[in-house]
Amino acid sequence: MKRIAESTVRRLSLYLRFLEDFEQRGLETISSDELARRGGTTSAQVRKDLSFFGSFGKRGLGYSVPELSRQIREIMGLGREWRVAIVGAGKIGAALAQYHGFAQRGFQIVAVYDRSADKIGRPWDGQTIRDIRELDRDAARERIDIAVLTVPADAAQATLDRIVKAGIKAVLNFAPVQLQAPADVSVKTVNMAMELESLSFALTNRD
Amino acid sequence: MKRIAESTVRRLSLYLRFLEDFEQRGLETISSDELARRGGTTSAQVRKDLSFFGSFGKRGLGYSVPELSRQIREIMGLGREWRVAIVGAGKIGAALAQYHGFAQRGFQIVAVYDRSADKIGRPWDGQTIRDIRELDRDAARERIDIAVLTVPADAAQATLDRIVKAGIKAVLNFAPVQLQAPADVSVKTVNMAMELESLSFALTNRD
DNA sequence: AGTAACTTGTGAACGAATTCACAAGCGCTC
DNA sequence: GAGCGCTTGTGAATTCGTTCACAAGTTACT
Numbered sequence: 001m002k003r004i005a006e007s008t009v010r011r012l013s014l015y016l017r018f019l020e021d022f023e024q025r026g027l028e029t030i031s032s033d034e035l036a037r038r039g040g041t042t043s044a045q046v047r048k049d050l051s052f053f054g055s056f057g058k059r060g061l062g063y064s065v066p067e068l069s070r071q072i073r074e075i076m077g078l079g080r081e082w083r084v085a086i087v088g089a090g091k092i093g094a095a096l097a098q099y100h101g102f103a104q105r106g107f108q109i110v111a112v113y114d115r116s117a118d119k120i121g122r123p124w125d126g127q128t129i130r131d132i133r134e135l136d137r138d139a140a141r142e143r144i145d146i147a148v149l150t151v152p153a154d155a156a157q158a159t160l161d162r163i164v165k166a167g168i169k170a171v172l173n174f175a176p177v178q179l180q181a182p183a184d185v186s187v188k189t190v191n192m193a194m195e196l197e198s199l200s201f202a203l204t205n206r207d
Numbered sequence: 208m209k210r211i212a213e214s215t216v217r218r219l220s221l222y223l224r225f226l227e228d229f230e231q232r233g234l235e236t237i238s239s240d241e242l243a244r245r246g247g248t249t250s251a252q253v254r255k256d257l258s259f260f261g262s263f264g265k266r267g268l269g270y271s272v273p274e275l276s277r278q279i280r281e282i283m284g285l286g287r288e289w290r291v292a293i294v295g296a297g298k299i300g301a302a303l304a305q306y307h308g309f310a311q312r313g314f315q316i317v318a319v320y321d322r323s324a325d326k327i328g329r330p331w332d333g334q335t336i337r338d339i340r341e342l343d344r345d346a347a348r349e350r351i352d353i354a355v356l357t358v359p360a361d362a363a364q365a366t367l368d369r370i371v372k373a374g375i376k377a378v379l380n381f382a383p384v385q386l387q388a389p390a391d392v393s394v395k396t397v398n399m400a401m402e403l404e405s406l407s408f409a410l411t412n413r414d
Numbered sequence: 415a416g417t418a419a420c421t422t423g424t425g426a427a428c429g430a431a432t433t434c435a436c437a438a439g440c441g442c443t444c
Numbered sequence: 445g446a447g448c449g450c451t452t453g454t455g456a457a458t459t460c461g462t463t464c465a466c467a468a469g470t471t472a473c474t
Contacts, residue, residue: 004408009405010401013400013401017400076407077407082407091301094298095298096399099299099399101360101383146410170409176308177224178221178245178246178247184413186410193308194221195395196379196395197220197285198216200285200289201219201283203289203393205282205284
């Protein structure tokens with residue numbers, strides 16, 4: 001398959017959200033123009049994004065809402081359950097575990113790990129906190145697909161190395177550091193510090 | 208000033224983090240190549256990024272670590288305190304308030320707002336939760352620069368409208384929705400759902 | 415059946431961001 | 445002070461992503 005731009009993938013995720021909204025309201029069809037309006041983009045962009053994966057629309061009519069939802073879910077691999085481990089049982093980890101949209105999309109939290117002795121063994125959102133050193137053993141047995149990394153910045157790279165060693169191929173990182181991983185491991189970083197600093201820049205350098 | 212790409216701003220923020228690291232370790236100079244290695248980019252990229260704002264390096268030598276730190280901080284507007292209000296006193300808001308890197312960079316939380324009657328008036332991380340309806344009145348008096356939006360998705364747009372009306376020009380949004388705001392208001396969205404879905408896509412469509 | 419009103423899908427044109435490549439500057443050594 | 449090794453700063457080339465523009469398909473109406 002041709003290489004797909006990151007920006008395209010992110011927009012698909014966005015479109016899907018609107019489609020689900022439309023679906024719930026019982027609407028049958030939607031045009032690229034309507035999707036574009038909601039997503040803050042252009043209709044040509046919407047059509048181009050979709051065209052990488054096939055032709056899902058009907059000329060003159062638009063897209064069938066349930067059909068396009070289904071297709072995007074399929075493209076994005078959201079037709080299945082993903083098994084997620086949270087690594088780092090701190091405040092952010094806790095907030096994430098409670099985050100509803102998580103389970104809603106089929107991301108099921110199946111294990112929680114920490115390093116500190118006084119956390120290990122404690123109950124935590126329906127789970128028991130496990131020793132990070134068990135990750136290597138657990139990963140295959142528990143069929144962990146994705147690790148959510150919520151450890152302090154200074155431990156992030158070392159913990160990522162553990163995750164990689166355990167054979168996990170996808171990581172969502174919340175530590176405000178740039179991580180190094182092999183090419184076959186996907187790492188996405190959510191860096192609020194960076195976003196805040198972008199705002200600071202925007203406020204400082206306005207025309 | 209020439210328009211600066213968002214990606215450039217984000218990288219500057221990244222470079223700054225490495226520089227501070229180097230600074231603490233007492234290193235005097237750094238090359239674009241070293242910065243690039245850490246940031247997962249190329250030396251040409253680093254130099255180009257910096258060149259939009261001036262020439263800070265010395266040929267043959269590299270960049271002075273403290274000097275470049277200072278320059279980037281200045282460019283990014285990080286030489287001052289930014290006054291931040293958290294809007295939405297839920298789990299995510301709480302996790303953020305505790306987030307250390309926040310204050311560290313000069314982002315000071317000066318007020319917390321919520322809508323629900325049983326939260327208003329309660330103590331919260333050294334603050335008292337205020338009624339969201341007071342935001343309009345407070346914004347100028349408290350000199351609020353940035354609002355962090357951590358309300359549920361379905362209330363996000365309406366709350367943003369309040370924030371805009373209160374005259375706040377920068378918003379960090381954690382609700383997983385696309386928001387509409389006037390052009391003179393900067394909105395950055397941190398959307399974990401989208402990142403997770405990108406991972407799902409990556410896992411599904413690997414070569 | 416013909417026409418009008420829409421909307422998709424997609425090459426081509428455009429624009430933006432990244433990478434290349436190299437002249438020019440700096441410090442060190444002999 | 446000439447030569448060498450290193451590194452910056454930046455136009456030019458290239459790559460990548462977005463927008464344009466239009467042929468072709470669909471429905472609705474007369």
